[in-house]
Amino acid sequence: MDKTPAAAPAATSEADPAAACNHLFDEISVGDSATITRRLRAEDAQVLGALYGGTALGDPAPGLGHGGWGTALLHAVLDTRLPGPGSVCIEQSLRFLAPVAIGDTLAASVQVTARDAVNRRLRFDCRCINQHGALVMEGTIEVQAPAQRIVQAPRQLPETRVLDSDGQSLLERARRWAPIRVAVVHPCDATSLGAALDASREGLIEPVLVAPRSKLEGVAREAALDLTGIRIEDVPHSHAAAARAVELAAGGHVDALMKGSLHTDELMAAVVSASAGLRTSRRISHCYLMQTPAYPRPFIITDGAINIAPTLEEKADIVRNAIELAHIVGVAQPRVAILAAVETVNPRMQATLDAAALCKMADRGQITGAVLDGPLAFDNAISAAAAKIKGIVSDVAGRADILLVPDLESGNMLAKQLEYLGGAASAAVVLGARVPIVLTSRADPRESRIASCALAVLIAHHYRDCPP
Known part of the structure; x- marks a missing residue:
């Protein structure tokens, strides 16, 4: 748009999460549009259930299904993209044409069709289209454009991933408990060492690093990881690390084990040994x-x-x-x-x-x-x-x-x-075993490693009351 000031972003947006500045009435023309695309996850449906007083889970019933989610997406476009922060909804008329199921992806789009300069009002045609190209919602929403420039920090919609049965994130639930002591076995690469330190920063574990000290310090130095205040059990190699970690667990000095960069078979051989004291x-x-x-x-x-x-x-x-x-x-x-x-x-x-x-x-x-x-x-x-x-x-x-x-x-x-x-x-x-063992793959993302530590926290505290 030629009349858009340089300080304002263009009034057409394709789900740019970094867009942090709203659009004033005079910066918006008929034909301007914005779109965001989101996939309906089970946890999103759980949030809808809490808002609407039902469960909002499972396959959608005949009729609207999770139509409220499409409505929320349309308002998200208006509130965050066009016009953006400071917009006020005046009225809406929406038609629900097809159900929305968990797993569906909707593209929610709005386009300006009319301008009322006296009241700074904009009328938008609104549509939601699913991953199959089917139109599931359409209608109109009228909003009052913001009167002042509002700039916000770039942000993404929050992601709540691994949940417990009540819809809470494992991390949220685990943080209610005290951190557990975890022997991290031979974390001699940046991924496994970083995961242990991340879990410590999240307040989940107190790590005990069982590995050759010189190798650990080299990995930490190369990856710019800080080992200050972290306990290290210095052992000569990975086999000794597995044996020492199992010994710490059997003696009650740690509450869980966490696999580092050694092979799974090497760790589990130490765990299942008849003399290790971890079998149940x-x-x-x-x-x-x-x-x-x-x-x-x-x-x-x-x-x-x-x-x-x-x-x-x-x-x-x-x-x-x-x-x-x-x-x-x-x-x-x-x-x-x-x-x-x-x-x-x-x-x-x-x-x-x-x-x-x-x-x-x-x-x-x-x-x-x-x-x-x-x-x-x-x-x-x-x-x-x-x-x-x-x-x-x-x-x-x-x-x-x-x-x-x-x-x-x-x-x-x-x-x-x-x-x-x-x-x-x-x-x-x-x-x-007598303690939970966090057993992640080297290819697992940080989120999975943190969630696994959170799960170990819940198990370890359960074992204190109900030993396996």
């Missing part, structure tokens, strides 16, 4: 706590990292560990889906036989604290619609809180597909 009556197993935009609640995948091809007896312990974790994060009666490729028992498919046996064990009180069903194919476990089509009547189908996979390979691939293709956030922990 349970099989040691791994749990991913995951949150994905396409599913309305957090869920656990187990075991995708420790037990390669578990037997029926081992699967029973893997389920028990996952049920305990679900209880810790607030799911009083978790629903456990025992996964297989099919939902019927087939004598030639061991996973289906194990599933049937585990369900009968639950019926006989050998597995408690949860509702089990299986075999269930993945689609039946997480989609009520898929279960209904196949005629499955189940308290678990479509609402699973725990997914028990047949083996490590399927569990690992499922979790990583959800993370890399499904936008899932995750926390990872090993259970079955």
Whole structure:
């Protein structure tokens, strides 16, 4: 626009989160527009539920679905982009043409169609279009443009990722507890060392770095990380680091272990050693706590990292560990889906036989604290619609809180597909030992490492009252 002062941004914006300056009435012309694009996550729906007095979770009912979210996005465009901060909504008329489901992506757009110079009012045509190109909302909103220039710091919409069953972030819940002492085993690269220091700054852990001091100091120097005030247990190599960390845990000197840059097998070999003193009556197993935009609640995948091809007896312990974790994060009666490729028992498919046996064990009180069903194919476990089509009547189908996979390979691939293709956030922990073990991958983002430490905080404090 030729008449836009140099100090003001252009009045057409495509979701620029750095746009920090509003637009005054005289800087806006008919035809100016702005758009933001957002994906509806389960936690967004939980916020809507709190605002509207319902749950706002799950598949949308016939009718409006999560239409309130589209309305909120349109107002976000007006309040943050065009005209921007200081705008006042005068009236609106919106039509809801199609439901919006968790996982949908909406492009919310506004365009100026009329100007009232006497009252500084602008009329906008408004549209929300989903990821399939379908128009889900349209209408008009009239606003009064701001009278004064307002400049705000650049900001992003807040992201609340891994949640507990009540919709709180793990970090938020863990901060209610005192930090736990964590032996960080051989954090001799910038990623793992930085993660331990980040978790310390977040108030989650008091790290004890178990590694060669000279190597640690070299990594810290190169990555500009500050080790001031951090306790270091100087050991000669990674094998000694694993042994010393386990010794600290067995002696009650630390509340949890956290994997650094050594290989998982090296750490776990020290943990499971008969002489280490960390074993319990349970099989040691791994749990991913995951949150994905396409599913309305957090869920656990187990075991995708420790037990390669578990037997029926081992699967029973893997389920028990996952049920305990679900209880810790607030799911009083978790629903456990025992996964297989099919939902019927087939004598030639061991996973289906194990599933049937585990369900009968639950019926006989050998597995408690949860509702089990299986075999269930993945689609039946997480989609009520898929279960209904196949005629499955189940308290678990479509609402699973725990997914028990047949083996490590399927569990690992499922979790990583959800993370890399499904936008899932995750926390990872090993259970079955006397202390929780934070077991993240070198490729995991900072958020996942922090969430895993937060999960370990909850588990460690639970263990103080209910030792494993």
